[in-house]
Amino acid sequence: MERKRIVVVGMGYAGIPVALSLAVTGKWDVTGIDVLKQKVESLNRGELPLRGKEPHLPQMLQKCLHDGTFRATTDFSAVEDAYAVLINVQTPVDEMGVPDYTHLKAAAEGVGRHLRSGTLVILESTVAPGTTEGVLKPILERASGLSCPKDFLLAYSYERVMVGRLVHNLKNYPRIVGGVNEESTERAVEIYRSIVSAEILTSDILTAEVAKTVENAYRDVNIAFANEVALLCESLGVDAYRVRELVNSLPYDPSQPHANPIRNMHIPGAGVGGHCLPKDSLLLIYSARSSGRFEVDAPLMSLSRRLNDYMPVHMFRLAKAALKRAGVEIAGARVTVLGYAFLQDSDDPRNSPAESFIKLMLFSGAGVKVHDPFVSEDSVPKGAIFTRDLEEALKGSDLAVIFTAHSVYRDIDPRQMKGLMRRAVVVDGRALFRGKESELEDAGVLYISLGRGDTLLDITP
Ligand code: SAJ
Secondary structure (H helix, E strand, C coil): CCCEEEEEECCCCCHHHHHHHHHHCCCEEEEEECCCHHHHHHHHCCCCCCCCCCCCHHHHHHHHHHHCCEEEECCHHHHHHEEEEEECCCCCECCCCCECCHHHHHHHHHHHHHCCCCCEEEECCCCCCCHHHHHHHHHHHHHHCCCCCCCCEEEECCCCCCCCCHHHHHHHCCEEEEECCHHHHHHHHHHHHCCCCCCEEEECHHHHHHHHHHHHHHHHHHHHHHHHHHHHHHHHCCCHHHHHHHHCCCCCCCCCHHHCCCCCCCCCCCCCCCCCHHHHHHHHHHHHHHHCCCCCCCHHHHHHHHHHHHHHHHHHHHHHHHHHHCCCCCCCCEEEEECCCCCCCCCCCCCCCHHHHHHHHHHCCCEEEEECCCCCHHHCCCCCEEECCHHHHHCCCCEEEECCCCHHHHHCCHHHHHHHCCCCEEEECCCCCCCCHHHHHHCCCEEEECCCCCCCCCCCC
């Protein structure tokens, strides 16, 4: 039977897994489109243009190329005989939370120019609610001269990818599908049913767009709650991580299915980075405000964003106080940052919480060395010295500040730290050395942890 063609626009963290998952079923003839020639050539050579380790993807790419069920191209004409077109392009926001749809509009133009009657277009990117029908649809209609849904079909179905679990999540997480009409929803469900083993839930497009932004706003607010508990615990001189363990000891009670998990306090930390959480609540608020239906305020989500973005500043205050306690003025101090990636054992530097900390330190006249085993050197702020050599990073420093809980840091020998550093002071932003406090103390390392409070630390401004 002739395989139907599916085109996936945008060969990134979301586009590649869905393209290869569809192609590897043998049911679809998949074409991946990207504007970056080197990405297209890399894929067609069988090399994944993704950082980090993603289980299954390399083998899937080899199989699809061998079976001829996947190829990549920069040419949008592949859309002409497509049964469906999936769009997965980046949708950043500016510092005011206003979405930047440059990439989305370019993709829409490219698809629209070759769009034919009967094709289904599915937007998978995270967008401000209202974008699929308010931005994408008009561009597709103008560029193609067709109308939706009379001529072509339209749906929204968001990705739930997570670094290191791209293929796993795609297959095993429930899928949300919102169609402009019944036929759009049904065809989108048929396509996802071929790769998703979990439940497929359907809605209208706008509800699906809101659900995606709420999923991440929910996590951002919960992390902000944990960070606020950490600040309160510091002022009370108790350990926020122990408080979290006690709070989360409330059991998962099967007799109350609606109430589970009864508590799930998130983890206090040095800040919230990545490509999702820092922007998704802003997209939701932007849409609600743009709806113009009524005055919208969103104090909880807005303040949560500000609190999470304050955490690197709080780390700076802890670091300054710790240096002072060690008799070192911040101007001229030698500071080592351990971890720049936004997530442990990842090489993704996007919206790294360490960035603002490093800039504050440099502005205050400190010298900064940054160590990270995975990120590329050019992702670190200018003015800081980058090294992959941990000993080199610690040598001669007055202070080591942990921003990312990379596994490699768990094996650091406190005695070695003491020997390498000029003054052995550690500020821990990820509770990495929790449980090793006595080892650090015995080695003569002054250990300060976020969220624990140290009555001898004076962090008044
Ligand atoms: N973080 C905390 N405390 C926590 C959890 C995270 O400070 O309790 C920080 C992390 O250090 C990181 C940032 O927040 O800097 C984001 O971490 P994340 O685990 O949320 O990782 P992301 O950004 O990759 O989030 C993605 C999201 N997935 C999608 O958007 C499809 C998110 O919804 C998932 O919950 C998350 O992965 C996941 O659970 O892995």
